[in-house]
Amino acid sequence: MSTNDYRIVREAAGVYPIAAPLIHLEGDERLALLDTFLSKSSDFADPDTTREALALRADGSPFALVLQVEGDEDTWLIPRTPITDAEVTEYVGALEIPEGVSVTVAPEGWSAVAVEGPLAPRVAENFVDGDIEDLLLHSVVDVERESDDGQGRLARVGTTGEYGYLLLTTDGEADLAQFVELATAVDGGAVGPDGLARVRAEAGMPYYDHGFATLSVAEADLSWIVDWERIGEFLGSDELVRPAADSPKLTPVVTAPGTRIAPGAPVIADGERIGTIVWTAAAGNDTEELAFALLDDPFVVPALDVTIDEVTAVTVTLPRVLSRSSAGASA
Incomplete structure (x- = not known):
C-alpha cells in the first residue's frame, strides 16, 4: 500500500467513495420494520441523527454493521462492513415488509462520499451554511444543491477516530471530485482502502474492512452495539448470548x-x-x-x-x- 494514504488520514483529509450498497426505506412503518432486524430499538432514532447498529442473521451471527441515517420521512442504511448488493437484496427479501413501506437497495442516482482526517472539517465546511463546528457528532443536515432536483445530506460521522463526514448525494461524481479538490488543498486527497483500514484497526475497528470472519457478536467485542434491555424480539435475538x-x-x-x-x-x-x-x-x-x-x-x-x-x-x-x-x- 502507499504509506501516503495512511499519512493523509492521520494528518490531513482523506476522501473515498462508499462502495457498499445504499439501502433506502420510506413509509410510516419503516421504524417498525427496522425493529424486526436491527440490534438497537428505533425508540431513540431521532430525525437528523445517525447511529450504528448490527443486522443479525437468524442464528444470531452478525450479518452487517450498518449506519442508520434518519430523516423526517425516510431512513438510509449504509453498510459499514464488506457486503455485496446480492447479499443485501437476499437479506431484505427475507424480511416481512409492512404495508406501505418500501425498501430499495442501491437506489438509482444516489451515492455517498466520505472524508476523514484532522483536516476533514476544512472540506465539509464548504457544504454547509454557517460554522461547520455547529454540526455535532452524529448529526445530519440538508445540503443545498445548485440544480433544482439535486439532493444531499451531510452527516458528521466517521470510522477512524479522526474527524469524519459523509455526504449522501444525487451528484456523486461532481461531489467526489470537489471533495478531492478541497482535500488536496490541505495536503490531503483521495485514499485507497489500505490506508483507511490501518487507521481503523488502530482505533479498534478492524471489522469495518475485514467483516466478522466466523466470530460471534461477543467474540468480536460488539456487544456494546446490542440493546440488551430492549422490549420485543428481533431477528437472531433468541440466539444471542450475553458476553x-x-x-x-x-x-x-x-x-x-x-x-x-x-x-x-x-x-x-x-x-x-x-x-x-x-x-x-x-x-x-x-x-x-x-x-x-x-x-x-x-x-x-x-x-x-x-x-x-x-x-x-x-x-x-x-x-x-x-x-x-x-x-x-x-x-
Whole structure:
C-alpha cells in the first residue's frame, strides 16, 4: 500500500467513495420494520441523527454493521462492513415488509462520499451554511444543491477516530471530485482502502474492512452495539448470548516492523496455545505491525508476551495512535 494514504488520514483529509450498497426505506412503518432486524430499538432514532447498529442473521451471527441515517420521512442504511448488493437484496427479501413501506437497495442516482482526517472539517465546511463546528457528532443536515432536483445530506460521522463526514448525494461524481479538490488543498486527497483500514484497526475497528470472519457478536467485542434491555424480539435475538467474563475475546497484538503473520496462526504463551490470529492489519505505520487474535480467558490482558509462528509479539491496548482530531488539529 502507499504509506501516503495512511499519512493523509492521520494528518490531513482523506476522501473515498462508499462502495457498499445504499439501502433506502420510506413509509410510516419503516421504524417498525427496522425493529424486526436491527440490534438497537428505533425508540431513540431521532430525525437528523445517525447511529450504528448490527443486522443479525437468524442464528444470531452478525450479518452487517450498518449506519442508520434518519430523516423526517425516510431512513438510509449504509453498510459499514464488506457486503455485496446480492447479499443485501437476499437479506431484505427475507424480511416481512409492512404495508406501505418500501425498501430499495442501491437506489438509482444516489451515492455517498466520505472524508476523514484532522483536516476533514476544512472540506465539509464548504457544504454547509454557517460554522461547520455547529454540526455535532452524529448529526445530519440538508445540503443545498445548485440544480433544482439535486439532493444531499451531510452527516458528521466517521470510522477512524479522526474527524469524519459523509455526504449522501444525487451528484456523486461532481461531489467526489470537489471533495478531492478541497482535500488536496490541505495536503490531503483521495485514499485507497489500505490506508483507511490501518487507521481503523488502530482505533479498534478492524471489522469495518475485514467483516466478522466466523466470530460471534461477543467474540468480536460488539456487544456494546446490542440493546440488551430492549422490549420485543428481533431477528437472531433468541440466539444471542450475553458476553461472560471468561469468554474468548478479540485482542490486539503487535510485532516488530516488517514481520508479517497470517490469519489462522496459533498464538502461544509459555508453550500453551491460547488463541488464534483472526485478522492482520494493513501496513502503513512503520513503527509496528498490528494483528487481532481471539484469545482465551485469562489471557485477554495487555503486555502479555506471546509467540506467533515463531514471531515474538505482545498484546496491547487500543487505540494504538492518539488521533490528531482529538487534539483539535483542524484549526
